[in-house]
Amino acid sequence: MGFSRAEHAIPNVKQVRDWKGLFALWRKEAESLGARSQRATRAVDPKNELATCRLCDLQTLCRSTRN
Numbered sequence: 001m002g003f004s005r006a007e008h009a010i011p012n013v014k015q016v017r018d019w020k021g022l023f024a025l026w027r028k029e030a031e032s033l034g035a036r037s038q039r040a041t042r043a044v045d046p047k048n049e050l051a052t053c054r055l056c057d058l059q060t061l062c063r064s065t066r067n
Contacts, residue, residue, distance in 0.1 A: 001013075001014075002014070003015075003016045003022065004016070005017075005019075029047075
C-alpha cells in the first residue's frame with residue numbers, strides 16, 4: 001500500500017491531494033500510540049478491527065476478542 005500525488009502512478013497506490021491532512025492524521029495516530037505506551041496501556045486495539053486481524057500472522061498469540 002502506498003500514496004502518490006499522481007493518479008494511477010503505481011498499481012494499488014492511492015492518490016492523495018491533501019498531504020498536510022494525511023500527515024496530520026499520521027501524527028495524531030503516532031502520538032496516540034506513544035501516549036498509550038507511555039501510560040502502559042496495552043489494550044489490543046486493531047486499527048481496522050477484523051480487516052487488520054485478517055492480515056496478521058500472529059492470530060494464535062493475539063489477546064484480541066475479535067479473532
